[in-house]
Amino acid sequence: MKRTLTLITLLVSLTSNAQEIGDDTFGAWYMYFGTNKIAEKLSLHTEAQFRYYENAKNFNQLLLRTGLNYHINQNAIATLGYGFIETDGTFEDLQSDINAKENRIFQQLILKNKVGQFLFEHRYRLEQRFIKLGNTNDTQHRARYRIQVTLPLTDIFFLNFYDEIFLNLQNSVYGQNRLYGALGVHVTKDLSAQFGYLKNHFPSANFDRLQIGIIWNTDLRKKKAE
Numbered sequence: 001m002k003r004t005l006t007l008i009t010l011l012v013s014l015t016s017n018a019q020e021i022g023d024d025t026f027g028a029w030y031m032y033f034g035t036n037k038i039a040e041k042l043s044l045h046t047e048a049q050f051r052y053y054e055n056a057k058n059f060n061q062l063l064l065r066t067g068l069n070y071h072i073n074q075n076a077i078a079t080l081g082y083g084f085i086e087t088d089g090t091f092e093d094l095q096s097d098i099n100a101k102e103n104r105i106f107q108q109l110i111l112k113n114k115v116g117q118f119l120f121e122h123r124y125r126l127e128q129r130f131i132k133l134g135n136t137n138d139t140q141h142r143a144r145y146r147i148q149v150t151l152p153l154t155d156i157f158f159l160n161f162y163d164e165i166f167l168n169l170q171n172s173v174y175g176q177n178r179l180y181g182a183l184g185v186h187v188t189k190d191l192s193a194q195f196g197y198l199k200n201h202f203p204s205a206n207f208d209r210l211q212i213g214i215i216w217n218t219d220l221r222k223k224k225a226e
Helices: 008-012
Strands: 026-035 044-053 059-072 076-087 100-115 118-133 137-152 159-168 174-186 193-203 205-217
Touching: 026 174, 044 076, 137 174, 174 205
Parallel strands: 026 205
Antiparallel strands: 026 044, 044 059, 059 076, 076 100, 100 118, 118 137, 137 159, 159 174, 174 193, 193 205
């Protein structure tokens, strides 16, 4: 059986429409990310994303992800993780009844550096994707690279930008590209929020997405008695 499933299949289901999809619909992603320290060199990654085809209706995708981080040093983090993704293909404009569920394993390396006031982060990720689409099961492999730049404006506000490319390790190599820009605010030492815009480009679709993200980093280690 030909392995022709790609991420665009998950997002818009099976369709032969060659025209651009999604250009006239402004959707939204509501996201939570956490790094939870459990030891000097170890932390847990926690993540939940709720993706809507429109701002707050026509639910599209649930993404849950977790992983174990090993902090090599303050500028390098290695992660082994797992993700569950459920995609609702019944978009109002496509009228499809095909949904997808995916179990995903990933390996990741993050490298950080600073140039002047600019904070750079390079994220390299490999994914093994086990996809169930209707009665069909498929296994796919993918590589991702994201370069992210953060610019502090004040002690409270900052700007965040990234570009991420997805490369399939089977069939057509190019999967998608995500370009993102946001204004961030440090609410507390451990809590921040970002309000941004994402341009998600596929070979035959473009999606404009509002992104609202909460980042909450905690230390779960027991405090030493004073």
